[in-house]
Amino acid sequence: MFPDQVTLVDVGPRDGLQNEKQPVSAAHKIELVHRLQAAGLREIEVTSFVSPKWVPQMADNAEVMVGLKRKPGVRYSVLVPNMKGLEAALPTRPDEIVVFGAASEAFSQRNINCSIEESIERFRPVAAAAREQGLKVRGAISCAVGCPYQGEVSADEVERVVRLMKDIGVQHVGVADTIGVGTPLKVRAAMERALRHYPLHEVSGHFHDTYGQAVGNIYACLEMGIHHFDTSVAGLGGCPYAKGATGNVATEDVVFLLQGLGIDCGVDLDALVDAGDFISRVLGRKPVSRAANALLAK
Ligand code: HMG
Numbered sequence: 001m002f003p004d005q006v007t008l009v010d011v012g013p014r015d016g017l018q019n020e021k022q023p024v025s026a027a028h029k030i031e032l033v034h035r036l037q038a039a040g041l042r043e044i045e046v047t048s049f050v051s052p053k054w055v056p057q058m059a060d061n062a063e064v065m066v067g068l069k070r071k072p073g074v075r076y077s078v079l080v081p082n083m084k085g086l087e088a089a090l091p092t093r094p095d096e097i098v099v100f101g102a103a104s105e106a107f108s109q110r111n112i113n114c115s116i117e118e119s120i121e122r123f124r125p126v127a128a129a130a131r132e133q134g135l136k137v138r139g140a141i142s143c144a145v146g147c148p149y150q151g152e153v154s155a156d157e158v159e160r161v162v163r164l165m166k167d168i169g170v171q172h173v174g175v176a177d178t179i180g181v182g183t184p185l186k187v188r189a190a191m192e193r194a195l196r197h198y199p200l201h202e203v204s205g206h207f208h209d210t211y212g213q214a215v216g217n218i219y220a221c222l223e224m225g226i227h228h229f230d231t232s233v234a235g236l237g238g239c240p241y242a243k244g245a246t247g248n249v250a251t252e253d254v255v256f257l258l259q260g261l262g263i264d265c266g267v268d269l270d271a272l273v274d275a276g277d278f279i280s281r282v283l284g285r286k287p288v289s290r291a292a293n294a295l296l297a298k
């Protein structure tokens, strides 16, 4: 029933830190990535090449990327909203780029300042140019199960964006619960729509944990055979354009779940907890991970 193996993409350095009020140095971000790869993460979302006026925390994107000591076998991805972002990202040698759209018009406007259709037209040349360079193109679909501005989002709206992404050559779609309001049945309905257009190994889940539902949502996805999830060390995260939304599901909590299910994800939980403890100390707070805090208290 369950997959034998799961791939976790730690999005902590990007999704986790993009919303931090306090400055986090490039050196600390680099150290975080190094600790994540040492813990066994094979995919890491490092930063985003977006406007520094919109998201000041990611202004050091190139410095972080070129400062990495890369570990063979690890894939480093970055968010790119337009050609300007791609041009800035390419010299820093990402393995994968992520274009990010939304299933809700209102969120698209607030997050990337354009309609869904306009966003697709911006992504089209980005996807083509990235693929020409041999990079993989992933697409994130925000607000797939609820929107902070629009409220309900239907599975039809999700499928519309999935289809548009497929049309422009996006190779993998991430179904994202930006504000963590999803519960398993809703998540399953959104995932089913993605799976109509993409194979199982090219669909992933990205769940913020605002209402404590993310681990349950991941379990529901595992039951469907989905085996690719974005998670964030120490539960860091939030989107600057989704007020009140908390971090992504903590990588530590998901690794604990997977270990309990006997599913391999290649991550050493103790080393991961140390990585989460490191960045949490930098931020001056405890990790937002039940598993990490339980293990740190031992
Ligand atoms: P815009 O203002 O419509 O863009 O912003 P523009 O093309 O009119 O350009 C305006 C200015 O931005 C110009 O500079 C451009 O050069 C500059 P100025 O002439 O004023 O000095 N600019 C850029 N600078 C650096 N890098 C770029 C870039 N593009 C333009 N790539 C834009 C449109 C998309 C740029 C803007 O809205 C933006 O940067 N938004 C960022 C939104 C963001 O990062 N959100 C968080 C990530 S998404 C997320 O967290 C959700 C996810 O986790 C899944 C989930 O949970 O839902 C993925």
Ligand code: MG
Pocket (backbone or CB within 6 Å): 015, 176, 178, 206, 208, 238, 239, 248
């Ligand atoms: Mg997110």
